[in-house]
């Protein structure tokens with residue numbers, strides 16, 4: 001029997017961000033391995049016209065939770081959605097709900113955050129810092145609380161090349177940043193943002209670093225741990241390989257490449273692609289929750305959930321595997337044949353963007369206008385190029401994260417726990433993982449059935465023929481224009497034609513003599 005699974009049995013657990021990518025997998029694993037847990041409180045807000053109950057219903061009836069229903073038939077009775085909005089003071093939790101949370105919560109997993117790279121600093125501070133402060137204040141009033149697990153990111157200190165499992169202080173105290181957001185206007189905040197995030201690429205990584213510092217400073221007597229995942233990708237093994245449900249990180253770009261929108265990306269092929277499967281992150285998170293509650297380590301321990309030092313793979317190898325998988329499992333209704341590559345300098349990248357991204361979008365929008373349809377490709381391409389510009393920071397350099405605490409934790413686990421809560425990425429086969437990842441993007445994000453592959457292949461063959469036809473027509477048009485305007489081109493054309501004529505005549509003559 002797994003000690004960790006037994007530990008969570010009969011526990012009351014609070015998860016923030018449970019409707020997110022990581023939060024859903026965390027919930028699924030808890031219900032599947034500890035079906036006798038007492039309750040999972042989840043902070044949820046209405047979204048896209050769905051009520052809390054509708055959102056929970058949609059999650060519990062998703063493919064991700066298929067196995068849970070077998071082992072925990074009463075799962076819907078064990079999950080309690082609580083209205084909350086991290087944008088609001090006191091998280092907008094009602095008094096009754098707050099009283100219940102304070103009275104019964106044993107473990108907190110704080111996953112909620114804004115993961116957008118382009119959020120204004122005020123919004124990112126509110127979600128990634130102020131909300132964390134409010135959750136810590138709630139936790140300090142929970143008499144039964146055994147552990148507070150904070151999910152940060154391995155890139156919170158991406159301004160450093162080597163990152164240890166310690167909290168690195170930010171130049172300005174989190175509390176001062178929180179206070180200043182209350183009286184500074186947006187214009188001033190926009191002006192000081194670059195100075196505050198100095199060395200970091202965006203407000204996301206900066207506010208995650210502030211959140212860590214706050215947890216360390218205001219964790220007080222709480223039993224706290226911090227987990228820093230790197231780039232979280234689709235599931236590796238459980239509940240099944242390849243599950244993913246959002247366009248963040250690699251997933252969005254795999255869609256863009258598979259649909260033929262993305263043709264080149266500025267990246268360093270030999271740079272370490274520090275991906276980590278979401279189920280690996282969840283297994284580590286649950287192991288950390290158990291270890292923190294049972295062993296109460298002091299001071300606060302930070303755990304890196306990364307793959308680059310243990311089982312490194314690079315963007316070049318991953319990219320080739322992504323492209324190879326497109327051959328096997330093409331996406332439907334592609335805009336162009338998937339064919340992407342890395343560029344390694346800005347000039348080449350700019351040229352490729354103009355020729356391979358913007359120009360085709362303009363031509364296609366022109367065609368849409370001619371056929372009476374609304375142009376949309378240029379807007380989509382601009383959005384994709386903007387997304388890529390924000391992700392490029394992370395695929396053009398490598399970082400090194402120490403993993404002492406994570407390896408120590410693994411050694412503390414029994415063999416059964418190491419099996420059930422496996423976070424040993426040294427066992428990961430990257431080629432197999434990326435293939436499952438691309439197939440998962442097709443099935444779970446694009447909602448494409450595998451039965452549609454033959455038609456998708458036919459569509460790609462049609463695109464190839466159109467591509468050849470277009471290139472031939474373009475060549476002929478350019479050549480005719482050259483012939484009309486350039487005496488040198490005409491001379492060259494005359495030389496080529498006469499050479500071919502003489503060659504054919506000689507060839508015929510030599511054949512006649514042989515006879």
Ligand SMILES: CCCCCCCCCCCCCCCCCCCCCCCCCCCC(=O)SCCNC(=O)CCNC(=O)[C@H](O)C(C)(C)COP(=O)(O)OP(=O)(O)OC[C@H]1O[C@@H](n2cnc3c(N)ncnc32)[C@H](O)[C@@H]1OP(=O)(O)O
Pocket residue numbers: 115116117118153154155229230231232247248249250251252253254255256257265267273315316318319320322323340341342383384386387388390391394395434
């Ligand atoms: C798998 C390895 C492949 C190896 C390389 C391959 C190279 C050769 C080419 C072969 C093809 C391979 C393609 C894969 C490329 C791999 C590169 C991988 C890079 C990954 C780096 C990630 C680094 C993350 C580090 C930090 C990790 C964390 O700690 S946080 C989690 C990560 N956070 C994010 O990823 C958030 C990023 N997203 C944003 O910040 C925002 O979405 C945005 C600012 C980028 C876009 O904002 P915008 O307002 O324009 O869009 P939004 O409102 O969000 O959505 C509008 C519509 O666009 C869709 N959308 C959203 N995001 C993406 C996206 N990333 N790609 C495509 N489309 C996206 C969204 O669904 C919306 O659609 P509608 O709702 O219909 O409007």
Ligand SMILES: NC(=O)C1=CN([C@@H]2O[C@H](COP(=O)(O)OP(=O)(O)OC[C@H]3O[C@@H](n4cnc5c(N)ncnc54)[C@H](OP(=O)(O)O)[C@@H]3O)[C@@H](O)[C@H]2O)C=CC1
Pocket residue numbers: 016017018019020021022023043044045046047084085086087110111112113114115127151152153154208228229230231232233246248249
């Ligand atoms: N994905 C990755 O590559 C990595 C993620 N992480 C960290 O993991 C954690 C989870 O990330 P991930 O699951 O990918 O992110 P998602 O964007 O998928 O989920 C974010 C969660 O936070 C919730 N949330 C956001 N804003 C609010 C709000 N105003 N009120 C209430 N809830 C809110 C979202 O709720 P809703 O569904 O209502 O929007 C969602 O449940 C984050 O802390 C992130 O920093 C760390 C490293 C890598």
